[in-house]
């Protein structure tokens with residue numbers, strides 16, 4: 001009997017498995033609307049000019065390949081924190097934010113989950129929105145936390161179930177952790193308004209909950225890195241201690257470079273040093289220290305005013321192309337095809353995704369018959385659409401729902 005004969009075959013990943021199915025499809029009409037990765041107007045992955053220029057600067061600087069420290073490239077983590085908390089953040093000035101480089105957003109979430117499992121002084125229960133990014137659930141379970149859910153999406157209004165969200169958070173035990181998508185909620189594309197964030201901040205304070213922000217799309221939602229950081233900066237300004245996970249996969253197009261950061265706000269520099277020392281003790285036996293290249297790219301952009309400006313322009317450009325595709329798709333479904341259903345949510349939703357409301361069997365039929373690939377919850381990555389395929393997509397949806 002082999003050592004591994006008891007190992008069962010596991011299911012493909014609900015998101016990354018879609019790309020595998022797409023790649024196996026040979027039909028020329030195929031469209032991949034699964035993975036949340038930006039594609040340009042020609043359907044191609046997009047390497048930002050700011051990234052190309054940063055790499056030219058790096059090549060000229062002839063950087064070495066020495067190990068980074070356990071918490072990564074210090075100038076990168078400082079600049080990542082400035083991007084999230086604001087250049088004039090009081091906490092940054094007091095050096096009271098413990099921050100480490102991470103293996104992109106997923107790595108930041110995992111460090112956060114592990115740190116909480118080891119050091120959090122209250123009930124190690126984390127509330128995730130329903131629905132949420134699928135990987136959140138196994139990620140926090142594998143970190144050793146108890147996962148619970150809070151209502152977030154109202155399928156009737158195809159909008160935020162704010163009443164349900166508040167009720168569920170109000171009934172959470174004191175000290176529970178609540179995961180909040182800082183902007184561009186995945187998969188629904190539905191975000192609280194700034195007024196609703198203010199109300200949530202009050203509720204979280206009143207219930208003494210711990211806000212754990214996942215900000216994987218800063219700049220990508222509205223095109224403004226400042227606007228997209230509203231919730232994070234408001235909660236900090238209101239005195240909350242927060243955890244924050246940042247990803248530079250989407251807003252800098254650094255997907256495979258795996259660039260991210262994890263931070264915890266603390267009460268002062270002395271506490272920040274204690275917390276950071278424990279983050280190091282946790283990371284060292286996990287992967288010791290993070291990869292160099294992507295962090296240098298991100299840091300070169302964040303620390304060079306010209307490149308920073310060019311990058312912000314490109315993020316805005318990506319966000320605008322997606323917003324434009326939302327308009328095009330909405331107009332096709334309503335004015336051209338008169339497709340049954342109310343499609344207003346396609347325009348009102350924000351960020352990379354649109355939660356179409358298509359049922360699983362319709363998603364399956366679109367894959368099998370029309371060679372259009374999306375996750376089985378009806379989520380589509382809007383960036384997969386462009387002028388040459390949006391009409392084919394709309395007609396296929398029209399056929400699927402009629």
Ligand SMILES: Cc1ncc(COP(=O)(O)O)c(CN[C@@H](CCC(=O)O)C(=O)O)c1O
Nearest residue numbers: 015035036104105106133186214216247249
């Ligand atoms: C809310 C959220 N947090 C974290 C991540 C992790 O991204 P990193 O690449 O680790 O920085 C994603 C990526 N979700 C996308 C990308 C594909 C995936 O990893 O699932 C998606 O949902 O399609 C995300 O949507």
